[in-house]
Amino acid sequence: MNATPVTQPASPPREPAWTHCPYCSLQCGMGLRRTDAPETSGLPGLEVTERTAFPVNRGALCGKGRTATEVLAAGTRLTEPLMRRSPGGPLEPAGWDEALDRIAGELVRVREAHGPDASAIFGGGGLTNEKAYLLGKFARLVLGTSQIDYNGRFCMSSAAAAGIRAFGLDRGLPFPMEDIATSGCVILVGSNPAETMPPALRYFTELRENGGKLIVVDPRRTRTAEQADLHLAPRPGTDLALALGMLHLVVAEGRTDEEYVAARTTGWDEARAAAMAHWPELVERITGVPVPQLREAVAHFCDAESAMVLTARGPEQQAKGTDTVGAWINLTLATGRAGRPHSGYGCLTGQGNGQGGREHGQKADQLPGYRMLTDPEARAHVAGVWGVDPDTLPGPGRSAYELLDALGRDVRSLLVLASNPVVSAPRAAHVEERLRSLDFLAVCDVVLSETAALADVVLPVTQWAEEGGTLTNLEGRVLLRRKALDPPPGVRSDLSVLNALAARLGWEKGFPEDPEEVFDELRRASAGGKADYSGITYRRIAEEDGVFWPCPAPEEGGAPHPGTPRLFLDRFATPDGRARFVPVTHRPSAEEPDAEYPVLLTTGRVLAQYQSGAQTRRVAELNSAAPGPFVQLHPQLAERHGISEGDTVAVTSRRGRALAPARVTRDIRPDTVFMPFHWPGQGRANSLTNPALDPTSRMPEFKVCAVRVERATR
Numbered sequence: 197m198n199a200t201p202v203t204q205p206a207s208p209p210r211e212p213a214w215t216h217c218p219y220c221s222l223q224c225g226m227g228l229r230r231t232d233a234p235e236t237s238g239l240p241g242l243e244v245t246e247r248t249a250f251p252v253n254r255g256a257l258c259g260k261g262r263t264a265t266e267v268l269a270a271g272t273r274l275t276e277p278l279m280r281r282s283p284g285g286p287l288e289p290a291g292w293d294e295a296l297d298r299i300a301g302e303l304v305r306v307r308e309a310h311g312p313d314a315s316a317i318f319g320g321g322g323l324t325n326e327k328a329y330l331l332g333k334f335a336r337l338v339l340g341t342s343q344i345d346y347n348g349r350f351c352m353s354s355a356a357a358a359g360i361r362a363f364g365l366d367r368g369l370p371f372p373m374e375d376i377a378t379s380g381c382v383i384l385v386g387s388n389p390a391e392t393m394p395p396a397l398r399y400f401t402e403l404r405e406n407g408g409k410l411i412v413v414d415p416r417r418t419r420t421a422e423q424a425d426l427h428l429a430p431r432p433g434t435d436l437a438l439a440l441g442m443l444h445l446v447v448a449e450g451r452t453d454e455e456y457v458a459a460r461t462t463g464w465d466e467a468r469a470a471a472m473a474h475w476p477e478l479v480e481r482i483t484g485v486p487v488p489q490l491r492e493a494v495a496h497f498c499d500a501e502s503a504m505v506l507t508a509r510g511p512e513q514q515a516k517g518t519d520t521v522g523a524w525i526n527l528t529l530a531t532g533r534a535g536r537p538h539s540g541y542g543c544l545t546g547q548g549n550g551q552g553g554r555e556h557g558q559k560a561d562q563l564p565g566y567r568m569l570t571d572p573e574a575r576a577h578v579a580g581v582w583g584v585d586p587d588t589l590p591g592p593g594r595s596a597y598e599l600l601d602a603l604g605r606d607v608r609s610l611l612v613l614a615s616n617p618v619v620s621a622p623r624a625a626h627v628e629e630r631l632r633s634l635d636f637l638a639v640c641d642v643v644l645s646e647t648a649a650l651a652d653v654v655l656p657v658t659q660w661a662e663e664g665g666t667l668t669n670l671e672g673r674v675l676l677r678r679k680a681l682d683p684p685p686g687v688r689s690d691l692s693v694l695n696a697l698a699a700r701l702g703w704e705k706g707f708p709e710d711p712e713e714v715f716d717e718l719r720r721a722s723a724g725g726k727a728d729y730s731g732i733t734y735r736r737i738a739e740e741d742g743v744f745w746p747c748p749a750p751e752e753g754g755a756p757h758p759g760t761p762r763l764f765l766d767r768f769a770t771p772d773g774r775a776r777f778v779p780v781t782h783r784p785s786a787e788e789p790d791a792e793y794p795v796l797l798t799t800g801r802v803l804a805q806y807q808s809g810a811q812t813r814r815v816a817e818l819n820s821a822a823p824g825p826f827v828q829l830h831p832q833l834a835e836r837h838g839i840s841e842g843d844t845v846a847v848t849s850r851r852g853r854a855l856a857p858a859r860v861t862r863d864i865r866p867d868t869v870f871m872p873f874h875w876p877g878q879g880r881a882n883s884l885t886n887p888a889l890d891p892t893s894r895m896p897e898f899k900v901c902a903v904r905v906e907r908a909t910r
């Protein structure tokens with residue numbers, strides 16, 4: 197508990213103001229305190245302090261969190277609207293009214309000329325719950341468009357789809373992070389928390405100190421894999437076979453938990469039959485993981501009293517990501533792990549509000565409360581809260597990549613909030629060309645991102661420390677972001693932008709600027725839905741340091757619901773309360789190596805940069821720690837191509853070419869190269885990636901494509 201009032205003074209406080217880091221889904225607690233830095237120093241006059249009482253990170257922060265206040269500084273950020281006054285002309289400073297009038301005018305023009313679905317919105321998992329909620333409402337009511345989706349589609353959508361299929365509910369982790377430390381065995385699949393969530397690493401360290409086993413599945417020997425009891429290094433794109441191979445061994449060795457399977461699941465016979473077709477030697481041939489290692493992993497997992505599988509982007513960002521996660525879930529079900537203490541399946545969601553951002557209606561197929569847009573009851577409920585006829589709500593729209601691919605064709609105007617697809621979308625050169633072909637592009641951002649630089653109008657918005665709102669972390673814990681200082685003059689909040697645009701388009705009411713007012717409406721809209729927030733209030737979050745959903749409002753006069761840190765202990769969220777096995781079989785990646793493109797490319801992250809780098813590339817300390825892109829490759833591959841450490845490597849795929857210096861290391865498979873995706877320009881990894889989509893989640897295959905590597909210069 198902490199004594200900070202819910203509403204804090206707008207001037208920077210002497211005592212630390214408690215809030216959360218603006219970046220990843222761990223949402224580390226931190227304090228913000230006024231410094232004595234003179235205004236002329238260019239610093240924001242705020243420094244980050246430790247907040248040891250917050251349970252998730254217990255005071256620890258990574259370098260990104262520690263330096264987050266630097267992006268608040270003038271000189272780094274946008275402080276006035278920008279507008280292109282003639283086609284192809286430069287972005288020039290503009291007044292707010294002028295900029296908002298222009299956007300509203302263009303939206304009307306596009307709608308009149310091409311219909312409501314010609315206007316689209318692209319959102320982000322970094323937006324607060326309030327912003328994500330209001331953005332979905334804005335799309336469906338004000339624009340009347342079905343065309344809204346967001347960057348979370350590129351993030352954990354495959355795990356979400358698999359979770360819904362198996363458990364009837366998608367909440368990244370169905371238990372708090374602390375349960376990791378007390379489990380008997382954790383298989384961490386395609387996740388590198390040592391770089392992507394450093395304060396979380398302590399839970400894995402504690403797991404091992406408590407005698408539990410850590411198994412890491414990653415084609416690279418990462419800083420996380422170095423800590424593991426067992427590191428399996430499969431060929432990228434083969435996790436599905438690996439999980440099925442383990443399940444095969446579980447059955448063959450008689451280690452199925454028959455009682456649990458009979459009592460708590462359905463569909464085992466079909467799933468078992470599918471797994472039995474993946475015998476260990478075949479799996480070794482597909483994955484490159486030796487059979488004895490596979491057996492060792494199964495032994496650790498089955499010997500432990502409790503055990504969990506956690507996945508992140510490695511197995512999920514594949515064109516078969518949903519089935520791949522499904523196979524790992526099957527393993528947890530067959531061994532009686534899901535819905536048991538210190539056990540089960542979880543997905544480590546990525547963005548600051550990666551969890552909440554997918555629950556409140558900015559996803560193409562969803563309405564608030566994790567309701568589905570195709571469900572008549574859900575439509576009626578939400579339309580009731582919004583005071584409109586359910587029939588006026590559009591149906592589901594295109595998924596993120598499909599939407600970007602349709603720009604300049606069916607879709608003529610786009611509003612982007614909190615994403616930088618020029619750097620982060622697959623087949624990025626094509627996406628960039630599509631963005632340029634739009635009739636009209638508007639971007640709300642805190643900095644002039646590569647995507648904002650293409651816009652006709654750019655609106656400068658407030659940042660985390662300058663605004664209130666809620667975010668839901670990877671555990672499903674709803675947290676409060678508190679305002680610690682006033683934004684610079686000339687900067688407005690995303691909520692205020694939506695309010696002003698809605699008003700110009702005839703919606704004077706229904707789009708409040710005050711986050712708490714929006715949250716109160718969100719609570720009503722989510723009531724009775726899967727992600728029920730109706731019992732959560734700002735005050736409760738402040739007092740309890742977070743509340744886990746679902747948390748329904750109490751009956752009249754009843755006691756408050758305590759929130760739900762642990763799901764599925766009694767029953768799963770399916771109609772019959774049982775988890776559903778899904779029969780899945782391995783298949784190749786959308787693009788396998790061949791004579792022309794003989795090497796596998798996989799992509800991911802480094803410690804000091806965040807996502808498209810729009811924010812972290814503007815922080816000196818982070819930039820000097822990770823100044824640019826690189827190509828990680830094994831000495832054998834390097835030697836075959838005459839490449840030495842530091843040489844510029846040209847990596848070519850069917851979609852494009854990228855250049856970056858070589859990092860030669862034995863920490864990667866010889867058949868695979870790795871590139872981080874944080875940079876634009878010639879080192880942009882996404883110039884190469886394959887937009888092949890998972891049929892269910894519509895997730896692009898960021899983690900596997902076929903490339904050729906050559907030495908560009910010495």
Ligand SMILES: Nc1nc2c(c(=O)[nH]1)N[C@H]1C(S)=C(S)[C@@H](COP(=O)(O)OP(=O)(O)OC[C@H]3O[C@@H](n4cnc5c(=O)[nH]c(N)nc54)[C@H](O)[C@@H]3O)O[C@H]1N2
Nearest residue numbers: 386387388392432433508509510546547800801803806807
């Ligand atoms: N420093 C930093 N931290 C971040 C972010 C950031 O950009 N920078 N972003 C945040 C966000 S939004 C996210 S989604 C998370 C992502 O967090 P992670 O999922 O941990 O990050 P990635 O580096 O994308 O992928 C993890 C690992 O997957 C491995 N991998 C690649 N291909 C395969 C494969 O086919 N199978 C398997 N099993 N593994 C494979 C990679 O080698 C990599 O080490 O991080 C969050 N935290």
Ligand SMILES: Nc1nc2c(c(=O)[nH]1)N[C@H]1C(S)=C(S)[C@@H](COP(=O)(O)OP(=O)(O)OC[C@H]3O[C@@H](n4cnc5c(=O)[nH]c(N)nc54)[C@H](O)[C@@H]3O)O[C@H]1N2
Nearest residue numbers: 347350351614615616620640641645799807808810873898
């Ligand atoms: N090759 C490859 N590509 C990938 C991935 C991969 O592993 N490999 N991972 C994918 C994943 S998991 C993700 S999550 C995406 C992320 O990629 P992006 O969607 O590009 O994410 P960010 O770089 O975080 O972009 C957020 C933008 O919003 C701005 N911003 C921050 N806060 C706010 C706010 O409150 N309001 C507004 N309006 N703007 C704000 C930031 O300045 C920044 O420009 O990348 C995907 N792309």
Ligand code: SF4
Nearest residue numbers: 217219220224258261
């Ligand atoms: S781990 Fe994530 S939330 Fe924590 S300080 Fe680093 S970036 Fe921020």
Ligand SMILES: [Mo]
Nearest residue numbers: 350351546547
């Ligand atoms: Mo992500």
